[in-house]
Amino acid sequence: MATAPTAEAERPRTASDKPVQNTRNTVRFLLGLEPVQVALDDPNLTLLEYLRVTARLTGTKEGCAEGDCGACTVLIGECQDGRIHYSAANACILLLGMVDGRQVVTVEHLADSGPNLIQRAMADQHASQCGFCTPGFVMSITALKLSLGEDAAADLPDRALIDENLAGNLCRCTGYGPIIEAARQACAQPLPVSWQAFSSTALAVLAGWQQDPSALHCQGRRGLFAAPRSTVDLLEYLAEHPQATVLAGATDIGLWITKQGRQLPVLLYLGQLPELKSLKNNSDTLEIGATVTIQETQPVLAALSPDLARLLCRFGSRQVRNVATVGGNIANGSPVGDLPPALIALGARLKLQGHAGQREIALEDFFVDYGQQDLLPGEFLASVIVPLKNDIQFYCWKVSKRFDQDISAVLGAFAMQIETGSVQRARICFGGMAATPRRAYHCEAALKDQPLDRQTLDRARDALERDFEPISDLRASSGYRQRIAGNLLEKAFLSMTGAQPAELYDGFLAPGHSHD
């Protein structure tokens, strides 16, 4: 470990200070089709501020500056396997350095020679009133359209898929009906030929940049933004800058900047590390790299359980899921993160990597206390390993005020091993019930080797009272949380005994659609 962290921020840096040699000191990206290079004076600069203030592209709006309203939605184009892949993202909490090597598409770029089909569809359907949310919706519908098959008529999105793509865009005026119709109208039409030209021009540029192995190292007056391209380099940076913030999707970190007014002097971006992006599906485990996004986990985790599928489709919004990472969801140590309780119930383990090498711990052991995780200085989270077991029944439910894009009041996850009508083993974990995601050990014990009957349920419910003393906050009272925990256990019982007839939210999930 490097020492003397105190003077670090003030010490003037020179190029030779870089732990990594082949570096580039400007962020390079395509703005529409225009290649742009920006020397980052402030590593905390958001893409939105850059677009609105520097580039004077004011079609992209700020409605909240915290990723919750979608008014700032842009498309990020990325070159993957020789194709360009577009996804919607919230520019307000994306940092400019994160778009290095990528294409940024704003509402202005869609309408280069008059409004395009999506823009026209929005107008045709009377889908704008005050219009402030409209550019964001246009971008989200564009992303939806681009995710569908070539044959527009054959691959129409159903309502659930539209919702999954648009729930991150708030509109206060229209009541959404006309916007949904506009999405349908636009998706039924073929993409304009000009789009083909636009994206292939962009692809050529991005593919060219991909060949350039230089890593981003932007030292500005207000700090450093670096994007190492190997874990070895990352470890060196970490050693060199003990005060560094490891940056993944910025869906938490972005808010520290825009909402808490924090100035982060050193940001180490993980998005250029191929090692952390892999998703390995082995026969008995699933290994998810730390920077795999929530969206990318959807197909694999949804295959494990329909409840997980439902959970993922309401995690944040599509814009958030596209950038938020699994590692970030764990590393932030939040007591109300959605993946940890589910993964803990599934028996997941965590791979941590530091100077001293790798270590593996049970996921629940990572969460020590509120704001305190088992992460050593200079260490980062490499992956999470989920065992694949056929002999468990898995259930999880998230309860919040609003179905989409809300933080859980309570999340209960239940992995049950049942044999001949009795519980062999139970792993139960809750979010929102304690200072960390926490297993319900008393409850698990009360279930072990017990028949699936009312008595067992009552005893297990009582045991939950010993497991948790939840707090009251704006999302829920302590009493409600406690009551919900027991009721979710009851739901699990009903499901195991086949007595749970239907879910309130059945039909809220897009069936049979690949979520790229």
Add this chain to the structure above:
Amino acid sequence: MVSSHPATAMTDSSQIHGTPGQALQHDSALKHTTGEALYIDDLPEPAGTLHLAPGGADSVCGQIRRLDLSAVQSAPGVIAVLTAKDVPGTNDISPTHCGDDPVLAESEIRFFGEPVFAVVARSHREAREAARRGQIDIDPVEPVLTIDQALAAGSYVSEQQQLQRGDWQGALQHAPRRILGRTVSGSQDHFYLEGQVSLATPGEDGGVHIHSSTQHPSEIQHAAALALGLTDAAVTVEVRRMGGGFGGKETQAAQWAVLAALAAVTTGQPVKCRLDRDDDMIMTGKRHDFSSEWTVGFDDDGRILAADIHMASRCGCSRDLSDPVNDRALFHADNAYYYPAFRIRSDRCRTNTVSNTAFRGFGAPQGMMIAEQMLQSIAHQLGKDPLDVRKLNFYGKNQRDVTPYHMRVEDFILDELTEELENSSGYRERRRSVDEFNSSNTILRRGLALTPVKFGISFTNTALNQAGALLHVYKDGSIHLNHGGTEMGQGLFTKVAQIVAEELQVDLKTIQITATQTGKVPNTSATAASSGTDLNGMAARNAAQTIRQRLTAFAASHYKVLESEVAFRPDRVRVGGIEMSFADLVMQAYLNRVQLSATGFYRTPKIWWDPNKAQGRPFYYFAYGAAVTEVMIDTLTGENRVLAVDILHDVGRSLNPAIDAGQIEGGFIQGMGWLTTEEVVWENDGRLATHAPSTYKIPTCRDRPEHFRLQIFSRGENQEETVYRSKAVGEPPLMLALSVHQAITDAVASLINEAELPHLDAPATPESILAAVDARRASTTP
């Protein structure tokens, strides 16, 4: 989805593009979608523009002991720091000038986050960063936060008001049946997508020009003039469009405009004040939350004999618009029902929270909710379908038709409208299928409700019911249209342009819609009370008719024909035997020195109000509608889902069915949010806990059910002489959402067959629904 009907005013078989009745796009629709529509923060900034951020108290109430702004002063980029001492004129932006709404707090903090100083810096971010560094020490006193605390402490912003008629006490006493109930509805943040923003530029003679995102430019103008010690004439306020208003940019826009103006005048540079979302939610007022107790007496059929209603609302730390808001609540505590005898009282509580303000519906939703809960309770006790009890209590025609404020209801159409909706929605079959579903499900339960809306149209303050317009016709025949109404997304500019197009029979594209500007039309009223089109449409029509009359007189004398031989036809004018284009006639008129610019004016007829007697005709007419909502709840978690909505709404003769439908759907969903997910939470220390969309949840796309059938009442026609017999549509549809709350209550009630209706507060969050479910289930255990 939307039914329309031809406009009455049509004279020709061919139509101009723009005739009232056509479902035209919003004038900015394409610009919205391409990002070309400019909001204030998008305008190119004048050279040297500085940025302002307010600095708020981080304590709830007490006298300011010490204000240390040295760290703010020395923060990077800071140009100036302003406090109350820097306000050269009157430090008050109260809409009633009662002196209780300082631009910046001088000696006393009254709510958490109250602005005390303002930082002017080179960038928005520097201003915000510096604003965090203020040190405001106060001598804290015990705050009054809730309605109950205020009632106990006798803390009010103004006097209690009441309406009463007949021997309500006797009637209640002798009524065969009585129910005592409580109705609680929560606050609501406007959550306009564009936050508060102003850009002020200093001008000559100490004057200032202000771009403000406001529904009330004239009030901003006056507030800025007072605060800066200028005349109104020295201040110009302009607004092209807002990114949503909903009442939240009526009085609440003033502070930021005045601060920007103050800073501009002080520094001599343009200054922009754009509130961050958190500041916006913390520092600006919201919907009044209400807590009301009532007793209703009725007969065995369910007919109301008497009611005694006591409502109390949380007004926050100042009066603002709380008096008219609460008056409107009083005026709508009947909704659509006749009360033979009653006493209705309204207490306006002063609390140490941000001052509550106008919000779509303006107190009416809170008042109506009481009526609807009474009706549902009565039906439940009698074991009747609430719809039948509602119908029984509807206002009569020529009898049982006098409202609590002594105005006769002369245009009641809810019998017909409700019947049509009852049939088109299949209400009775739906009721049976809901019952059937519930008989075979214990965990998931369904509920159904049909609720009506009757909403009074006009400002309750009679003087505000006036409007002006300004119309210029240029030599090429193009038309510059201006009026006092503001565009916040509601489509006002489009509708008014349609009216002018109709009057002059010109295509809509010849009419240039322009920004509202106090220099063009003076002394305007707020664009509020749903009256934007009624008032400004009429004023613009008046101006257009003046132009048309001048052109007619000119053509008659110039071409030597009778005035009756001059006819404005689609895109042309017939003068005797010849036809010419509108532009040609205009050019002729110009050459012959005819004035081609006109002002227009309108004042609503018939209305009056005597506040001392609490009597009058505060409303020109009523707008009506009804909705059927079906919901499902999960009785283990309290989660709910709206399954189906059927709406039939009266807009008179629609000026633009597409825009009207947009108002109806948008209003409904906004009302649904108020009653379900949108919970404004205050911490015990007076801090607002829900000050961003991360914690405050308005409906999303998914919350809007696929089954959403919206019809405009095809027989609608305003009995009064409004513009082309249309009706106002901005606010009334919000209250259609009361059906959502009633349907949820219905679902909870279905659990146990018991005479008492479950008690369910609004918003019906999963937590409050589960509490109601648990209480319901517990009520069987003796």
